[in-house]
Amino acid sequence: MECQEEKPIIYTMENKPIVTCAGDQGLFTSLYTSLAQQLPREPMEWRRTYGRAPKMIHLEANFVQFKEELLPKDGNKALLTFPFLHIYWTDCCDTEAYKSTVKEDMMRWQNSLRTHGSADWVIIVVETNDTKKKNKTNILPRSSIVDKIRSDFCNKQNDRCVVLSDPLKDSSRSQESWNSLLLKLRTLLLMSFTKNLGRFEDDMRTLREKRTQPGWSFCEYFMVQEELAFVFEMLQQFEDALVQYDELDALFTQYVLNFGAGDTANWLGSFCAPVRNWSGLLLRRPIDMEKRDGIQRGEASLLDLRSYLFSRQCTLLIFLLRPWEVTQRALELLHNCVQELRLLEVSVLEGALDCWVFLSCLEVLHRIEGCCDQAQLAANCSHTVGLWAYATDKLKSLGELCGLVSEKGPTSEDLNRTVDLLAGLGDERPETVSSLQSPYKKLKEALSSVEAFERHYLELSHAAMEMYRAISRLRSARLVGKSLAEFYMRKGEPEKAEAFLQEALKSYVSEGWSLPVTHTRKQIAECQKLLGITEDYLQTSALLAGDANLTTEERKHFCQEILTFAGKSEDQSQKVTLSMGVFSQLTRLQFLPATASVHSGAVLQVELNLRCLMPVSVHIQQLAASIHFDLERAGTNGRSKGAARQTNPGTVEFNHDTSSAGPSSSSDGPPLELEEIQDRSPSDNSLNSTGVVCKNTHLVMRLPESISPPDPPNCVSPPAVTMKEGAQMLKVQDVTLEPGNNSITFTAPSGQPGTYTLRQLFATVGQVQFVLPHIYPSVQYEVYSQEPQLTVEPLSEPLLAGLPQIVKFTLLTGHYTVKKGDALQLSNTETMPILPSSSCTARISNPTGELLGESALSIQSSEKVTSISLPATPPYHTLEFQLEVLCIIPSSSDRPPNERLTNGEVRHRPRSYSHPDIPMTAIDQRMSIDCPWSIYSTLLALTFYIPFKTKHSLLSAGNRKYIQVCVQNMSDVNFTLAEVKLTEKQHASLELESLNTKTQQLLCSKHSLFCLWEVRWQDDLPSCLQCVFSTNFSPPKQDVPDFKPFQYQFQLEKVTTLYSVRADILPPAGEQNCRSGFLCGLEVCITRLTEPAEGEIAEDSKTDTDGLKTTKLMYEVADSSSNWAVCGKSSGMVSMPMTANATHKVQIEVMPLFAGHLPFPKIKVLKYLPHTAAVAIQPDPDSCVENDSLSLLDKALDDQGDTASIRSRGSVHSVGSGDQQQRGVAMPRLEPFSPGQVFNHIHTRQVLVLPATDDHIMEVNAT
């Protein structure tokens, strides 16, 4: 704990409380050793007054022989020499001896104590066995002596007499008595402390209360309170001792402050004396008696008092193992002293205080180093570094004061000052004379020569910097570094200064402290100028010239530095490249036209807005922007891409955060630059894929580094400049940039098509070139070249076939110049003639859509080609004209209507189809156009729609036949139809009698028109009819109807009626009417009407049973509306003789299920083709048809369960369905008749059915 290695020489605080010993000195001497050893062994609780916390203390004592002189006289307040306890030793066991000598001695002792008012005494009676044995004869009980003493002296205080038995024996009894003695001694000592210290403290307080009285002296009081502190220290109560000094400290401080406030105390006068000695703190002695004496005499200066106080505090703190508090207090003390001297207006020699502070700092550091090991010191740098830095600071100012810093060395005046300062240090203290590294020696040496000063200063600076770094107080370290740099600059060694300055600058720049940046940068400029680093110096100058923190004069100076250099006409290799950012800032860039996209050869202007930061106008020889040229992909159309993402088209704003002095947060990073990409197929330009691409991922995805503060105007560090020479440049010669905003206009090159990206900006001023290495956000414009493009589109949708329609031709000339005489050659097609028109004009408009002029077109048609002469048109213009074309409706012979396809197959026609949106049949018309700019023909397609949809049907009435044609107008236009005609092509004898009106008819949009003809014939009705429906149509709102023909061809087959089917419902026998729920008879009568035609015989009549040709028919009664229940079989087969009027009757039982007029059940007649025939007419057994017929059969089987052969065949089919050949052979077929072949008489007949019982309930069945 105590640092013993330095061996305090003069005075040690080895005081212990004094205990006097009277009586038998020999006895005491024999016991002294064990007593002194054992007394402090056990701690004792000390209860204190004034509510102070009790403490455990180990008591020690300094035993001295009792003398009268030891007893304090009245008024002597010294506590250190105060005897706290008086002991009387005796081993008397002889009553006689007691009575004769001892008692008397005791009385004397007691009397002298009493006269001095001391009540702290004890009498110790030592008993030994030896004494007992020796005086065996006239033995008195031991107790009687003690009792006597007690009755003689301790009349009420029995505890004042203690017996110690056999002290020198090692027995338990002896131990016991020792313990009780020690306890007694400790208790009494403590009682004495409490009492005496209490009294002392009371006196001290009284004294303190008198401090307002005129004669009061701080020094006197100081001595009194320090006495108390000494006692506490003596008792090893360092905390309490420290409190005494702190109280004194505070009291003194308060007086100084009161002095400052005008309340002067007389005694303070001595402290206001001029400072004559500045030898610094002295911490190596526990008590600096020299200074203490000074205080006692009232001769101490303020520094002396403070030094003494602090040295005492320091000692106590080190006893308390709180060395770091020492450093902290030291720094406070030093600051405080400086302030106090200033406040008290004490006259001090200039630099004297610096000396004092310097010495004190080092002394404290030495003291701390003395009591701590290296590791502890390193770990607690944060406590000591302040002192190091302070010392460094003070040494530096001393150096400056004494002329040790300048290049030339000290002047004689400086030397005189140095001598004066050194004189104030006095002689070195004896403690440190032997030490090589004492603060005193250091200071003396440092002030002795320039070199020594530098060495010491550097040592201190580096030590302070390293410590700051070690505890990562980097800013403080840099500040020390900067101060070191200033030192180097004054010494004329700029090369050493630069690194420190740069480091400091970097830190200020990165944290955005603009004023320190400016200041440091100015220092750097000076340094760089001295070093002759031209480029860096110019760069720094440029930064300073634009620095708003400087005065205009300073800025002009730095600007002039650049211009002067620039004006030097040296060879070109001496060119200096500087960053543009410090010189001027690009604020805005504007394209004209705003699309930033022009065709090759067009004029594109770029306007740059530059904010010049220089304080004066600067003439620039050349301002240029380098361009990166990117050959564009073929086929992309350059429009609408360039400046699309900017809100203000054609304008790019560059943000520098410079408009306001305030930095804006840059933590959210750069904005995303997104661009749409489209991947188109090279062949037909169709879209393959599309996506969004982030163009600046490298910036966005960058890991957030240490967040750098935004840049205040001057906190930009110039980036390294690399110049890239672009092949092409935007250039302007001889511009003068005024301070502030300037606008410069360039004309951009637009020769080759492609993308031009502005990369760098250069401003050349003589030898100096300012470069903006990267224009961001990127600025680009596009130059495109376009192939001529011809499009043909309908003027109005949809184009209708059969009517003249107007189509629009649009020609984008692209890079091609249409000369006079250039013509479009349209190959004529038969299906779409171009209608000649007299007045055809072409409109020419420029790229922006402005109409430039109109001129007439001349159209010449020859047999194969229509030639359209174009007017002369400049490139990148639009030429528009309109032509009338007619699409002839293809005749329907090769276009049978879809609904009439019998084989269920949709016929695919290449040129007509149904549009999903427009319910009209569409026709694609292709045009082939030869253009003057290309050797290839341009193929274009137009889609026309047929406005009509036609349907036909054959109607029969017995043998009479009617043909109905339905024309449906599918378009959105109304038409007038005229001359509706139906003709038959093959049979002249056939007569078609029109049952229609003769007049023109209006066919409205989306409406239908039905026309009907009766077929009349002479001999036989041909089984096949080739009909042609024709009509003329025209749009109605024309003055002179321009009728266009419309034709529809169709074929009717199997027209003749072969069979008629009649039926009757017979009520049950005896009834007049049918009744619901009662069986009725259904009599079906099938009659053959005609002789068989030839084809029919060949086709159907294979069955030849009894010479007659017969065909097999199948009938089926099917009641779809559930009115009837068929009882028994519902279908069956009949063989019909193939002669006219052959009749077959079938009886079937049916039951009506409801009452009322019930429609007859439906009777179907089907052709039954036996399996042999089936083979013949089934060259390819189509499973679809097969299944159909089967299902038909199955249905019949369900109804009646007849025709075992069919059933068996069906089951064969279902079981052994593997063999297709077998199945094809075995398969019979049912075939429906064509609509005209069977005439059903019962089609609309009804029969009355009465309810089963007459219960007046009528069921009404509404369907």
Next chain:
Amino acid sequence: MAVCIAVIAKENYPLYIRSLPTQNELKFHYTVHTSLDVVEEKISAVGKSLGDQRELYLGLLYPTEDYKVYGYVTNSKVKFVIVVDSSNTSLRDNEIRSMFRKLHNSFTDVMCNPFHNPGDTIQSKAFDGIVSGMMVQAA
């Protein structure tokens, strides 16, 4: 009262710094900037021991011969630094605390201004007024 008052952003750039016009402004910039070292030290020391119950007032950052530098950190790590003349002994800890509180309140008002962009330097006149009030009392 105070000779220099500074508000420093979380990222350690000054949001506001004002010193008595009679004094060397540059010196205070250096002083305040250097004091950030101690502020950071104190913040990190506190962060280790007590999580949320953090005292905003950091106390005396460091004394110099002429000035005392006091610090205060808001929960959003904005730092306030007040530099007081050492000779001004009438200022006790409590007064400094109340100055910081006042400053913090005014700063909060500035931040509440919807037109203020957090991170920008403080241009508010009201804030300026409060700061001036603290500096004027020195005389």
